[in-house]
Amino acid sequence: VVITLLTDFGTADGFVAEMKGVLASEAPGATLVDLTHEIPAHDIDAARMALARCWLRFPPGTVHIVVVDPGVGGARKALAVQSRDRFLVGPDNGVLSPALLARDARVVALPVPPDASPTFHGRDVFAPAGARLARGESLATLGHPHVGAVVLRAPEATRHADGTIAGEIVSVDRFGNLITNIAGRPGGTVLIGDAQIPVRRTYGDVADDALVAVPSSNGFLEVALRGVSAAARLGLKRGDSVACTPQG
Amino acid sequence: VVITLLTDFGTADGFVAEMKGVLASEAPGATLVDLTHEIPAHDIDAARMALARCWLRFPPGTVHIVVVDPGVGGARKALAVQSRDRFLVGPDNGVLSPALLARDARVVALPVPPDASPTFHGRDVFAPAGARLARGESLATLGHPHVGAVVLRAPEATRHADGTIAGEIVSVDRFGNLITNIAGRPGGTVLIGDAQIPVRRTYGDVADDALVAVPSSNGFLEVALRGVSAAARLGLKRGDSVACTPQG
Amino acid sequence: VVITLLTDFGTADGFVAEMKGVLASEAPGATLVDLTHEIPAHDIDAARMALARCWLRFPPGTVHIVVVDPGVGGARKALAVQSRDRFLVGPDNGVLSPALLARDARVVALPVPPDASPTFHGRDVFAPAGARLARGESLATLGHPHVGAVVLRAPEATRHADGTIAGEIVSVDRFGNLITNIAGRPGGTVLIGDAQIPVRRTYGDVADDALVAVPSSNGFLEVALRGVSAAARLGLKRGDSVACTPQG
Numbered sequence: 001v002v003i004t005l006l007t008d009f010g011t012a013d014g015f016v017a018e019m020k021g022v023l024a025s026e027a028p029g030a031t032l033v034d035l036t037h038e039i040p041a042h043d044i045d046a047a048r049m050a051l052a053r054c055w056l057r058f059p060p061g062t063v064h065i066v067v068v069d070p071g072v073g074g075a076r077k078a079l080a081v082q083s084r085d086r087f088l089v090g091p092d093n094g095v096l097s098p099a100l101l102a103r104d105a106r107v108v109a110l111p112v113p114p115d116a117s118p119t120f121h122g123r124d125v126f127a128p129a130g131a132r133l134a135r136g137e138s139l140a141t142l143g144h145p146h147v148g149a150v151v152l153r154a155p156e157a158t159r160h161a162d163g164t165i166a167g168e169i170v171s172v173d174r175f176g177n178l179i180t181n182i183a184g185r186p187g188g189t190v191l192i193g194d195a196q197i198p199v200r201r202t203y204g205d206v207a208d209d210a211l212v213a214v215p216s217s218n219g220f221l222e223v224a225l226r227g228v229s230a231a232a233r234l235g236l237k238r239g240d241s242v243a244c245t246p247q248g
Numbered sequence: 249v250v251i252t253l254l255t256d257f258g259t260a261d262g263f264v265a266e267m268k269g270v271l272a273s274e275a276p277g278a279t280l281v282d283l284t285h286e287i288p289a290h291d292i293d294a295a296r297m298a299l300a301r302c303w304l305r306f307p308p309g310t311v312h313i314v315v316v317d318p319g320v321g322g323a324r325k326a327l328a329v330q331s332r333d334r335f336l337v338g339p340d341n342g343v344l345s346p347a348l349l350a351r352d353a354r355v356v357a358l359p360v361p362p363d364a365s366p367t368f369h370g371r372d373v374f375a376p377a378g379a380r381l382a383r384g385e386s387l388a389t390l391g392h393p394h395v396g397a398v399v400l401r402a403p404e405a406t407r408h409a410d411g412t413i414a415g416e417i418v419s420v421d422r423f424g425n426l427i428t429n430i431a432g433r434p435g436g437t438v439l440i441g442d443a444q445i446p447v448r449r450t451y452g453d454v455a456d457d458a459l460v461a462v463p464s465s466n467g468f469l470e471v472a473l474r475g476v477s478a479a480a481r482l483g484l485k486r487g488d489s490v491a492c493t494p495q496g
Numbered sequence: 497v498v499i500t501l502l503t504d505f506g507t508a509d510g511f512v513a514e515m516k517g518v519l520a521s522e523a524p525g526a527t528l529v530d531l532t533h534e535i536p537a538h539d540i541d542a543a544r545m546a547l548a549r550c551w552l553r554f555p556p557g558t559v560h561i562v563v564v565d566p567g568v569g570g571a572r573k574a575l576a577v578q579s580r581d582r583f584l585v586g587p588d589n590g591v592l593s594p595a596l597l598a599r600d601a602r603v604v605a606l607p608v609p610p611d612a613s614p615t616f617h618g619r620d621v622f623a624p625a626g627a628r629l630a631r632g633e634s635l636a637t638l639g640h641p642h643v644g645a646v647v648l649r650a651p652e653a654t655r656h657a658d659g660t661i662a663g664e665i666v667s668v669d670r671f672g673n674l675i676t677n678i679a680g681r682p683g684g685t686v687l688i689g690d691a692q693i694p695v696r697r698t699y700g701d702v703a704d705d706a707l708v709a710v711p712s713s714n715g716f717l718e719v720a721l722r723g724v725s726a727a728a729r730l731g732l733k734r735g736d737s738v739a740c741t742p743q744g
Contacts, residue, residue, distance in 0.1 A: 002520050006513070010422040011284035014298030015465075017254070020281055021305025024250050028307060032281060033516055033528060036507035041423050042475055050510030057517025059524060070475055073450025073462075118450035120465035174506040175537050202569025202614035217511075217616035227538055227566055258670040259532035262546030263713075265502070268529055269553025272498050276555060280529060289671050290723055318723055321698025366698035368713035 026131035066090035073118030094152035108143035176229020274379035314338035321366030342400035356391035424477020522627035562586035569614030590648035604639035672725020
């Protein structure tokens with residue numbers, strides 16, 4: 001069984017190492033896979049989007065442990081979810097949204113043991129629960145059914161009467177590419193600030209120093225600049241407005 | 249068998265990759281687990297503290313390879329340690345202190361092969377020794393007993409006659425939380441610079457923009473600011489003084 | 497079978513996680529090993545050098561997936577290579593050079609499925625090909641033989657009539673050590689800017705604040721400053737000139 005880890009802990013402080021120790025002890029046969037520990041601190045949206053990309057690519061039975069948890073120790077519930085034959089554990093703050101949105105999602109609230117650290121449920125609640133799922137225990141044995149889990153969605157783009165689609169930048173990747181919430185295909189034009197940017201098939205379809213928009217690997221349009229950060233060049237960031245006209 | 253890696257190498261230069269290649273070749277059945285490679289360069293204290301958090305959480309038989317080694321190739325010994333049913337290898341500079349402090353710790357000095365690079369014992373001394381331990385060789389076969397290994401301890405807090413405890417900040421985590429060397433419980437007050445900070449149970453027990461102290465997941469008090477860096481707000485760093493009064 | 501991953505993706509955006517999901521699903525028995533995801537964006541030379549350090553240290557049968565791919569989706573070929581009993585997949589831009597330079601290297605061009613994202617061959621071309629090799633499929637089944645793959649080499653040092661060797665800095669590691677392309681041994685002198693730096697055996701062979709040159713763990717001379725960045729002190733970077741006289 002594969003157990004994945006997705007956190008905003010970084011690795012230097014040893015928190016991730018503690019969680020791995022718990023998992024190695026309590027689920028000795030499982031394979032641990034790091035998804036990332038470099039989610040910006042407390043950035044629930046970034047975690048949700050990273051999870052959305054990958055959770056279904058892992059095989060059935062995989063256990064995803066997702067800990068971006070600014071409300072740790074407070075009133076928010078600790079959840080375990082079974083969805084499309086995968087399992088997920090994490091706080092009830094929206095990070096598990098991609099799995100919660102599936103029609104067959106089942107959710108339980110995990111009890112918090114009295115000796116759990118109120119500042120580190122990753123180690124004391126989520127890793128032990130993930131280990132139990134990896135060992136084959138059923139979701140129902142882990143807690144009571146929970147209704148009303150927090151679901152976050154990416155903002156939706158809006159189609160205007162003239163065919164223009166108005167959306168926004170939902171993330172900026174490591175390369176400085178601006179990922180939007182507008183689905184699109186080669187042939188259109190992206191409007192962002194004063195720039196009119198052609199939608200092409202891939203990064204190399206324009207001259208070296210020209211902005212280009214392409215369908216990203218998750219289907220939404222992204223704006224890129226070959227070998228340089230489009231975000232830095234345009235001075236844009238998450239949440240900024242963008243539009244697209246289907247024809248050039 | 250689990251082999252863990254804890255270094256200050258980062259990953260970009262390929263040094264960690266070389267060590268993993270040695271381990272994959274010389275201990276083919278073992279499971280490699282990254283603890284961290286992001287210890288600040290040459291920061292023995294940070295490595296020691298990260299190791300302290302996690303080494304006993306891994307199952308008996310685990311081999312921890314710890315390489316933060318500014319004196320590589322010089323006079324310092326290379327060590328292998330058996331302690332509380334785990335094994336550790338690393339330089340004799342204090343990084344292995346958490347395991348050396350256990351009553352049953354046994355220590356051998358590893359011979360350095362003549363063809364070992366004097367700048368990379370991680371690859372040529374520690375990874376091969378870790379692989380041998382993972383394959384089931386006994387500690388005694390790896391080297392001669394060594395007495396007087398370097399042990400570093402966190403500075404100890406001092407209790408004054410009036411009940412105040414004086415300590416210091418021993419680390420700052422990724423979230424900007426200030427970890428102290430003062431054990432404590434909810435109800436007291438932390439004094440740091442001009443600030444008087446209540447000790448509560450968890451981060452969310454104060455208003456959003458207020459400083460709070462909480463018992464950290466390792467039992468010592470930490471000072472935090474919800475969603476922001478307390479270190480940046482207070483202008484404090486490792487080594488700075490802090491005090492605690494048990495009652496508010 | 498071991499499958500390694502070497503990319504410039506970082507981990508925060510979830511691209512690496514997507515690749516791992518594909519591999520966990522399509523090569524379920526394989527062991528995934530992260531070499532690094534922190535290659536600077538689009539830095540083919542850094543990737544080539546990191547790969548050169550480690551690819552042969554892994555056991556025969558290992559599959560190395562190398563994705564630093566600024567030309568993704570364009571005219572460059574996607575390659576699979578068998579070399580010295582290891583397998584490698586990656587773009588035809590020079591990142592696979594260390595394996596291509598071996599006498600027994602065999603190369604095929606991978607077909608790109610029509611539904612592959614033109615911006616993410618790591619997920620849609622290289623991971624699936626790596627999984628097939630890990631499952632035991634032969635290189636020949638993956639594509640047609642390819643001739644003329646791009647090979648990049650480190651710049652070669654030049655020996656002058658007076659015995660001086662002129663070279664350059666080929667990389668700067670995490671510690672600020674300057675790695676050169678000049679092979680050398682203790683006893684010589686490195687000339688860099690105005691500085692004359694003795695070649696010794698290891699970092700500690702000079703006073704604490706003195707520059708030292710040592711044979712690096714890959715055989716080439718490096719310039720270091722104990723506990724501090726030599727690159728910052730000297731104001732030097734990749735590509736800058738350096739020379740060495742064999743005698744001091």
